[in-house]
Amino acid sequence: MNAFQQLGHNALTMFQRLGRANLFLLAVLAGVPSLVMRLRLLIQQLYSVGVLSLVIIVVAGFFVGMVLGLQGYNILVDFGSEQSLGMMVALSLVRELGPVFSALLFAGRAGSALTAEIGLMKATEQLSGMEMMAVDPLKRVVAPRFVAGVLSMPLLAAIFSAVGVMGGYFVGVGLLGVDEGAFWSQMRSNVDFHDDIMNGVIKSVVFGTVVTWIAVFEGYDAVPTSEGVSRATTRTVIYSSLAVLGLNFILTALMFGEE
Amino acid sequence: MTGINDNLVEARGLTFQFGSRVIFDGIDLDLQRGKVTAIMGPSGTGKTTLLRLIGGQIRPTAGTIHVDGQEVPRLSRRDLFELRKRMGMLFQSGALLTDLSVFDNVAFPLREHTGLPETMVRDLVLMKLEAVGLRGAQRLMPSELSGGMARRVALARAIALDPMMIMYDEPFTGQDPISMGVLVKLIRDLNEVLGLTSIIVSHDVAEASQIADYIYVLSQGIVVGQGTPAELHDSDSEWVRQFMQGTPDGPVPFHYPAEDYAAELLSREDGR
Numbered sequence: 001m002n003a004f005q006q007l008g009h010n011a012l013t014m015f016q017r018l019g020r021a022n023l024f025l026l027a028v029l030a031g032v033p034s035l036v037m038r039l040r041l042l043i044q045q046l047y048s049v050g051v052l053s054l055v056i057i058v059v060a061g062f063f064v065g066m067v068l069g070l071q072g073y074n075i076l077v078d079f080g081s082e083q084s085l086g087m088m089v090a091l092s093l094v095r096e097l098g099p100v101f102s103a104l105l106f107a108g109r110a111g112s113a114l115t116a117e118i119g120l121m122k123a124t125e126q127l128s129g130m131e132m133m134a135v136d137p138l139k140r141v142v143a144p145r146f147v148a149g150v151l152s153m154p155l156l157a158a159i160f161s162a163v164g165v166m167g168g169y170f171v172g173v174g175l176l177g178v179d180e181g182a183f184w185s186q187m188r189s190n191v192d193f194h195d196d197i198m199n200g201v202i203k204s205v206v207f208g209t210v211v212t213w214i215a216v217f218e219g220y221d222a223v224p225t226s227e228g229v230s231r232a233t234t235r236t237v238i239y240s241s242l243a244v245l246g247l248n249f250i251l252t253a254l255m256f257g258e259e
Numbered sequence: 260m261t262g263i264n265d266n267l268v269e270a271r272g273l274t275f276q277f278g279s280r281v282i283f284d285g286i287d288l289d290l291q292r293g294k295v296t297a298i299m300g301p302s303g304t305g306k307t308t309l310l311r312l313i314g315g316q317i318r319p320t321a322g323t324i325h326v327d328g329q330e331v332p333r334l335s336r337r338d339l340f341e342l343r344k345r346m347g348m349l350f351q352s353g354a355l356l357t358d359l360s361v362f363d364n365v366a367f368p369l370r371e372h373t374g375l376p377e378t379m380v381r382d383l384v385l386m387k388l389e390a391v392g393l394r395g396a397q398r399l400m401p402s403e404l405s406g407g408m409a410r411r412v413a414l415a416r417a418i419a420l421d422p423m424m425i426m427y428d429e430p431f432t433g434q435d436p437i438s439m440g441v442l443v444k445l446i447r448d449l450n451e452v453l454g455l456t457s458i459i460v461s462h463d464v465a466e467a468s469q470i471a472d473y474i475y476v477l478s479q480g481i482v483v484g485q486g487t488p489a490e491l492h493d494s495d496s497e498w499v500r501q502f503m504q505g506t507p508d509g510p511v512p513f514h515y516p517a518e519d520y521a522a523e524l525l526s527r528e529d530g531r
Binding site: 121124125126128129130131132133134135136140 | 314316340341343344346347348350351352354355356357367368371372413416
C-alpha cells in the first residue's frame with residue numbers, strides 16, 4: 001500500500017513540476033522581446049554560454065572526427081570503397097553526432113553552469129532582491145540566458161561538425177592515404193543541404209531549446225540551499241542528456257525514417 | 260479609512276498558512292509614517308515572511324495589508340512593481356548581485372528604472388555610497404566585502420531610488436560590535452534625514468530597543484505584546500518579559516517537550 005502511495009505521490013510531483021516548467025517557459029518567452037532593449041546582457045550571456053563552450057566542442061569534435069575516420073576506413077576498405085570515407089564522416093556528423101554530441105557536451109558545460117548560477121542567485125536571495133527592486137528576474141536573468149543558449153547551440157553543433165570533418169580528413173587522408181579529391185568530392189555530391197544540413201540544424205535548435213530550458217528551470221526551481229543547488233545541477237545534466245537522446249531518436253525517425 | 264491616517268502600513272486580521280502550518284493567525288499591525296517600528300520574536304516566528312507579505316512577494320491566506328493606502332495582495336503585477344520602487348528592502352545576506360561591482364550594484368535600480376544619463380547616475384551613486392561611508396569601496400566586488408560592508412552597500416542600493424520606506428531583515432545578525440554600532444546609527448540617521456519609515460525585523464532586543472519607536476512582539480502567529488521599548492521592558496506579560504530580558508527559563512521552557520527524564524534513562528535497554 002505504501003509503495004502504491006509513493007508511486008502516486010511521485011507521479012503527481014512529476015506532473016506538477018512539468019506544469020510549472022511549462023508555465024515558466026511561457027513567462028520566459030514573454031520576457032524575450034524586452035531583450036531588444038538590453039542587448040548588452042544578451043551579448044554577455046552569448047559569451048559565457050557559447051564562447052566559453054567552444055574549447056570543449058572543438059577538442060571533442062576533432063577526436064570524434066578522427067575516430068570516425070579510422071573506423072570508417074577500416075570498414076569501407078574491406079569493400080574497396082574507402083573513397084566514400086568523406087561522405088560517411090560528413091553524414092554521420094551532420095545528421096547525428098554533431099547535434100547530439102554537442103548538445104550533450106553543452107548540457108555538461110553550459111547547462112550545469114546555468115543551473116548552478118541561477119540556483120545560487122536564488123539561494124543568496126539575489127532573485128528575491130531583484131523582485132523587491134521591481135526588476136523581474138525572469139526578464140533580467142533568465143531570458144538572456146535562455147536566448148543565448150538557444151542561439152549558441154546550432155552554432156556550436158555546426159562548429160563541432162566542421163571540426164569533426166577536419167579530424168576525419170586528418171586521419172583518413174593524412175594518415176591512412178585515402179585519395180584527397182575523392183574524399184571531398186564524395187562529400188560534396190552526397191551531402192544534401194536541405195535533407196542533411198538543415199535537418200541537423202533543426203535538431204540542434206530543438207536540443208538547444210530543451211537543454212537550456214531544463215537548465216534555467218532547474219536553477220530557478222532549485223531548493224535554495226547548497227544541497228538543493230547541487231541536486232538541481234545533477235538533474236540538469238541527467239534530464240537534458242536523456243531528453244536529447246530520446247528526442248534525437250524521434251527526430252531521426254521523422255526526418256530520415258521514410259527513406 | 261486608510262490613506263487619511265498616519266499609518267504607512269496597516270494589516271488587519273492577517274493570516275498566512277504554509278501548507279498546514281499556521282504562520283500568522285489574524286494579526287493586526289499599524290506602522291506609523293516616519294517612525295522606526297521593530298517586529299520582534301523568537302526565531303521561526305515568520306518575521307521574514309511578514310516582510311515578504313508587505314512587499315507582495317507572497318499573498319496572505321486571509322486578511323488585508325495596506326501599504327500607503329493600496330491593498331498589496333490585490334495589486335496587479337505592474338502596480339505592485341510601481342509600489343516596490345518606493346519600498347527598499349535590506350536582506351539579511353545583503354543580496355548584492357555578485358557579478359556586479361559595488362558601484363554597479365548601487366547603480367542597478369537607477370539604471371533599471373530611471374533612464375537618467377550616466378553622469379547623473381554616477382553622482383547619485385557616489386552620494387548614496389558616501390551616506391553609508393563606503394565611497395572608497397566603489398570598485399570592490401561583493402566577494403571582497405565583509406558582512407557588515409555588504410549590508411551597508413545593500414542599504415545604499417535600497418535608498419538609491421529614495422523610497423518612502425525600508426524594510427530591514429535581521430540587520431544585526433552576525434555583526435561584530437563595531438559594524439553593529441555603525442548599522443544602528445545608520446538606520447536611525449537615515450530614517451531621520453530622509454524622512455523614511457523603517458521596519459526592522461530582528462531578535463536582537465538591545466539594538467532594536469535602542470532605535471525603535473514602537474515594537475511588536477510576535478510569537479506562534481499572534482502579537483503577544485506591543486508598545487514602546489520602555490513599556491515592553493516592564494510588560495505585564497511574563498512571556499514578553501522573558502523575551503525582552505532574555506532569561507533562559509520561563510513561559511518558554513528551557514526543555515523541548517520530552518518524556519519523563521528518569522523513565523527514559525531507565526528504559527534504555529528496552530528501547531533498542
